[in-house]
Amino acid sequence: MRISDPFIEVSKMAEIPYELVPKNYEIIGKSMLIKFKKDYPFDKIRLANAFKEVFKLHAVYEIIDIEGPLRIVNVNLLSGERVIEQHVENGIIYSLDPSKIMFSKGNKYERWRVGQIVKKGQIVVDMFAGIGYYSIPASRLAKEVHAIEINPESFHYLLINRYLNNSFNIIPYQMDCRDFPYENFADITLLGHFESLNFIEKAIEIAKNNSFLLIHTVERRGSELPEIFREYNLKVTSRRIVKSYSPSTFHYVYETIIFK
Template structure:
């Protein structure tokens, strides 16, 4: 029926990550349960088609089932009253075997952690996020329940990311963009990833057949970058440098990825590396009131200074960065000024 509710189809192995991304996008329907869609896929309930989360397809779902018990139900079973439940986390991320949540001073953290582990049977640790600090934007986390492990291996679209959540960042909300970068590259392309981290974009691109020059100055993230190249069997396609990306000289590059919120400061180096007719992907944290004028004008101004033509190909919102600020990406083709 045309008024049947919607469901997004995703591979089973990506179910937890997809649910987290759909929740962050604000389209996940907590009133219905997840159902199987064949032997290898899940039908995730959504209130409207997602725009920022990659799914196989969106279908109508006749005879929907009420959702299975959620966190609030489990806490109520443990004797929590409505006021206490209201203070419990409303969202969390499952990264590999670790659940990462913002507790924000809510009561009885351990009971919440144990309930979350009950909800996500594949996880063995719950960590509280307590902020980010330092030159390398290092996360601060605290073990709340379970084994207390901070190291894990997270899988997305077949790419494996080994990481330590107490030392490096991982954003579930960037999942669709990570997957997209593995789709836009072509076999044999030369790519420069200026802020490679643990391989967020480098690994999908290398797995797709690109040769990637990956630059990362954080020594811990760089160690995981090397480990993940081997883990995914793409070490022969990645040239990794622990350095400031402005100090790595490469030219004639087909594609540059600038996956950092302040990437505009590094545009001269990116434009210098790019060949004629190549593509640039510039990330930025932009106030909503300045979309899309600010990132595009910054890119055009840098192109003018460098004597390069800039053709904007796409403008995409990745996710919310903070109140009133969006994480966006501008794709552009870069040419030589005639």
């Protein structure tokens, strides 16, 4: 049986050369998000209509940018209509509005990995919970997951996803994680934010001695370990690249243990 290449169909329908049909995009449920290179030379709406038709989508958006520490997504609807999507991954349902909240395919391994790290009966604190990207996989074995999210929009979907996945051991907090009240508390502390290094002091306060911290950063490839790790006696057990972030920087994850 011949398997047809959908990009050929998109190319024909939109009358855009095959090699200039974008191949790198995010699919959230049945919504597609495309980040175009500067000065894309063809009609984006014609392209989006073709993608919608061939991939049987609800909507096709252009990503304009993802802003600031709250990671607010700024998009332009090119084709179809805005739908609250249910994205299923590793048996977990994530409900979200793709026009407002990002769900990066580049972090798929990290969402899976969190579910592997958490051991039965542990207490997890997710300092940047978003819609539950890590809190839900963590909740499978944890005793409790304390999920902190400052942005009301993301918090709304965190509550929905907690419910959809029967993750009632997630304790949601809509607040700034710097105000989390418990100390020497977590077996596992998750810092899923690019600016995590600015929150290390608070994370160490939350973490138990000899416990595990998972820390996301954005750095130049090949840079030295962050100095702050030595300062606070954080031992790195693993460091990996999650994805490219900009032409000269990468999104990294550190698995660490704190010795207080």
